[in-house]
Amino acid sequence: MTWRRGGAWFGVALGAWALVRLGFQFSSSSALQPAFWPLAGFVQALVLAWGAWLWPGIALGTCLGMLAQGAPVGLALAVSAINTAGPLAGSFLLQRSGSGFDRRLRGVSDLLRYGAVCVLGVSSGSAVLGGLAFQWLGVGPPRPLLDSMLYGFVGYSLGHLIKGTFLLHCFAGGEPWRLPRSRWGEAWALALLSWLFVVVVFWNEFEPTLHQTPQAYGVFPLLTWVALRLGPAWTSALGLAFSLAVVVASAQGSGPFLVYSDGARLMFVQLYLGVFYGHGLLLAVGHSERARVLAQEAQSKRxxxxxxxxxxxxxxxxxxxxxxxxxxxxxxxxxxxxxxxxxxxxxxxxxxxxxxxxxxxxxxxxxxxxxxxxxxxxxxxEGKLRLNPEPMDLSLLVREVRERFQQDITQAGSSVHLDLDLECPGVWDRLRLEQVVVNLLSNAIKYGRGHPILVTLNARNGKAVLVVKDQGIGIKPLDQDRLFQRFERASPSAKFGGLGLGLYITRQIVEAHGGTICVDSQEGVGSTFAVELPQVASQLDAEPRSA
Amino acid sequence: MEPQTGVPSLPMPCASILVVEDEASIRDTLKLALELEGYTVFTASNGEEGLEALRRLPRPCLVLLDLMMPVMNGWEFVEALEADTVLAPIPVALVTAYGERGQGLHTKAIIKKPIDLELLLKVVKEFCG
Known part of the structure; x- marks a missing residue:
């Protein structure tokens, strides 16, 4: 066990313990089944983001938290087992729910999968097992088993929905929180408006009536604005902050949900928060996904x-x-x-x-x-370029090509000086190497401005190095990167002809022989092309290289 | 760029034409074809050489001009010609593979490559007799 792993377990255990204690703070009685269960989303997000190896910390923290609340050992162990197995099962099912589940919840399908597996599936399983555990151990509030399960389900599912999604945006990587500077003012304004809404609707002194409950839904335009303008991460952050404020206010006897009885109040608050948060997140994720698809389509079109x-x-x-x-x-x-x-x-x-x-x-x-x-x-x-290597002398080939170009050299007012090994034997495809030499020499003559051209050829350490150096127009640094690509030309087409294929083909031939080609050039000074070839071709077939 | 006597098969007036073309094979073949018709032909391999030739040699009746050339291309040549009050009246006919790219220029004719000899001779006769 490394220190890092031990530290992670300790941190997770501490977090789980604290969240268990927090959940019981909002319980309206000394019952050991709180309506508010923030642990659920926390442990699920951790397992999805960092892996199942965290389970010892989850189990330990939950067990200690329950024991600290005065739960019997059997109940503490049962709750610990349920809250450890649930996230592990959720993570397992999500990985197998189809290809490419994105734990950053960037797409509507990811969000719906998370909703189906964790918010509904894991929560249902945990609620059923939890209710049975309470029943079997004879502890918990005096309510029917089904009510107990429903109570548990609401707590688990809201934990997964609100805290789980928020924490996934925090833990799962990417840059979901990045906002353009132009939207910072808008974000602050929305945060302030949300706070004002909470204060006016939930922290007031008015006598609550059923007619006031719909006021709580007045936050939806704000939520829609945040979802469309600030994105899923900030929507989840607003949702979490808003939810905490509403739960605290309601638990302390304030707000429109006071019309409900003590036991049912937090249930209805959580149902309201579920609708609020689910709507906002689905809208934000859908809008964000659509914007990404449109941007990708625009990029593909370009x-x-x-x-x-x-x-x-x-x-x-x-x-x-x-x-x-x-x-x-x-x-x-x-x-x-x-x-x-x-x-x-x-x-x-x-x-x-x-x-x-x-x-x-x-x-x-x-x-x-x-x-x-x-x-x-x-x-x-198409990958159909085949080499026919044979023993040959590269020095002889270079001399022959130079002879053939004598008329072009003279017409260009240039001169070509050869500095070659007497012999440069190797096993290469003669016709293809001739193409390479012809291409490099003809480029030097074409762009050489009538200045002398130097061609050197040496063999050392099993490699033949051919260098063609001119004093011509040179190549801009930006163009040097794309010089060997198909259809690319570094010279202005209004002054020089050419298909833009010569250097691309040259590079393919050289690399098919297992060699390399590079250029060193300065605009207005000249260019030096260097080809290095193993004296025995290491590859016989040319696979197309990336252009 | 010295004038050479052609080998006319029929008696024709000895008007001179300047061929400005970087491709040697095209330049030499145009020179041969026109000299066989009795014209005197000067040649230049780019726009800069062409302008020098116009300033030094007897004024030609027509300039046959390619567009894509190193040092000074066809567009730059026409611009320089029009800026020179002495040379501006000399008629210019484009000989180019890019017919549509020459349409903005103030030239007397556009002859597309590969060249139709009859069309070329018709244009030359119009300006050179």
Whole structure:
């Protein structure tokens, strides 16, 4: 047994003892069955919030409280057993009452389940067992067994309803008490109005008559206001404070319920409080749940609109990117056709024809690459990207790609310096790694502003590290976080083309090989992309990574 | 950006056209297609180079302008052109994949990509003869 657990048991026992004594304070006679039983909700809330392991503290505190009231040992043990078993049974039944019971009572279904299991079920069971215990032990007030059970039921059920729900809002976590600053003034005004109501209706000196009883229900507009504006937690707090004030006033001989006889007064007060509190809490929880659902729907709608906008933007960009290679291709075909028409069907000279066909072939290849890029994204998303690893030399691959890009490098006014290991052997998917190198190098050329580009490749400790560093436009810190996501582009689309898929695919390929990719960049200074790959790919299939 | 003699198959007036396009393959193919029709073609790879060309070289009869370019895009080029009282009268025709995005600009024509050669030549003939 740890000190912490022992301390918790002691605290619970002390609380239970105090609440048992409090309940008897409002008893109108020396009877050992008080009408007001605050222990019921307290122990139920504790067990639901913190667990069944608290039962020794509950049992001990209840037993000692009853003994302190002069109850015989047998009755003290019986009441202790009933008030310990009841909450344990309530907690057990609630966990099994269906999926996802929220002990914070955030939803109407949670509140109704709590009501059915604890307010009605556990209270009924406790009242029946308690009545039988009183009967069997020959103690308690002189009333019929059924009356005794009903008496007990009202006390237990109100304890569960009022104190139990309030304490669950206190113990069960979340931030149910948080109020926006704009509502603090309103909360204070409502508290003051409630207090005034109690003073005027329940703490007056008027001779009570039956006609005055409906005045007690005048608090309902205030309660409705609190429920709709301040939420379930504050409704339960108001309800508890109001209930205590009303019970104290009635027990001390004041208020409209004085028309009832001594024995029945607290019963009718508790029935009134049950209607008052149940109405308020149900309204508050229902309203709060509806507001949450509406907020979630609004959020889902915003996310759907954002995704739709992203898709539309992508389609627009994709259309532009696809038209780019189609344009020279179509022009070349039209120019050739026009030349043939003018020359009566005779072919133009060989060099012109070769040049036209070379341009056309290059554009068709470019078109095919764009389509492949889009298909890759689709395959990655469906988890169908498969790697075909083979022994290869990454240094050789980087040199080949650099050679292939020589014309683009020259046209960009740039230069590419290689600092590579003589050989960098490994087992990788050659075509996919070529995609990675092509993507990183082409980005460096595109955004490099004509400045030199440095590509380094080293192998150490079983890992190959490829770094591509440019001195171009750089990337804003905010954009670096989303750079590797699908359809995201860090460059202004009005100045640079591109589908926004290259880095996403690059990252997927690298991670499929068990590697990592990261970027270090400063706007206006340049970017450095670093890829680290195990020299033997640890994963052969590409599962889609979170975008 | 030096003028090169084209290889016209029919005698045509030698008017000059400026092509402002960042995509090299499109730029070169447009240049070839227009030179074959007897026009003199200058080229620039972005809006800034295009403005420099307009200030230094003989005034062209038409500017064929792309929209999406680095350094200075098509929108910025048109804005700079309109702000220059000397260059403002030069007619500009957009050659773009984004036809609808060019509709706010004060240009003489919008030619959508992929380019229809007959339509292109019709627009060029209207301003260059």
């Amino acid at each position: 996310e759907a609109e954002s995704a739709l906008q992203l898709r539309n933007d992508f389609i627009s960009i994709a259309a532009h990117e696809l038209k780019t290679p189609l344009t020279p291709f179509k022009l070349q075909v039209q120019v050739l056709k026009r030349a043939l028409e003018r020359q009566g069907g005779a072919l133009p000279d060989g060099s012109r024809l070769l040049q036209a066909l070379a341009v056309s072939e290059a554009q068709v290849n470019r078109l095919a690459r764009l389509v492949d890029e889009m298909l890759d994204v689709s395959r990655i998303t």
